Amino acid sequence: MIASLIWLALGCFFGQNTPPQADVKLPKSTTSGAIVSGIVSITFEGGLHAYQNPPTKEYSIPVSLSVVGSGFKIKPKYPKGSMMSLGGEKEPAAVYGGTIAIPFELTLPKKLGKQKINLRIHYQQCSETQCFVPDDIDLSGWIEVKAKRKKPIKR
Numbered sequence: 001m002i003a004s005l006i007w008l009a010l011g012c013f014f015g016q017n018t019p020p021q022a023d024v025k026l027p028k029s030t031t032s033g034a035i036v037s038g039i040v041s042i043t044f045e046g047g048l049h050a051y052q053n054p055p056t057k058e059y060s061i062p063v064s065l066s067v068v069g070s071g072f073k074i075k076p077k078y079p080k081g082s083m084m085s086l087g088g089e090k091e092p093a094a095v096y097g098g099t100i101a102i103p104f105e106l107t108l109p110k111k112l113g114k115q116k117i118n119l120r121i122h123y124q125q126c127s128e129t130q131c132f133v134p135d136d137i138d139l140s141g142w143i144e145v146k147a148k149r150k151k152p153i154k155r
Helices: 002-015
Strands: 021-025 029-031 035-043 049-051 064-068 073-076 082-084 093-097 099-107 113-123 135-146
Touching: 021 113, 021 135, 035 113, 035 135, 064 073, 064 099
Parallel strands: 029 135
Antiparallel strands: 021 035, 035 099, 049 093, 064 113, 073 099, 082 093, 113 135
């Protein structure tokens, strides 16, 4: 009986940390060495939020977007969060809630062909009263990288 109550309590506690949903949008194709634009969308479940990047408090773990693997360089443009008063804090903190979009620029390698881009979102979700263990979401997308067309020689 006691073990069942403990199991139920743990299930309720950990069940509150539903991972956010995430999606990436990339162009279908580009030329080698190009810089392309993309967007990562993240949706946090109602009642949960994550800290904006850059964070307003130095101890906060902000949402971050990175590329996994070599050959690609990413430059995210993090949106501004909403100020929120959290339990136990004297000052409000900037957070992301609901659905946010993180636009980014991605520099592609000179390698030709279909390229798989692996992205990682690092975040720490919190409710108004508690924060959960930081976690990652891995996403991937594909871009066809074509050779640059040579300009015709004018005679």
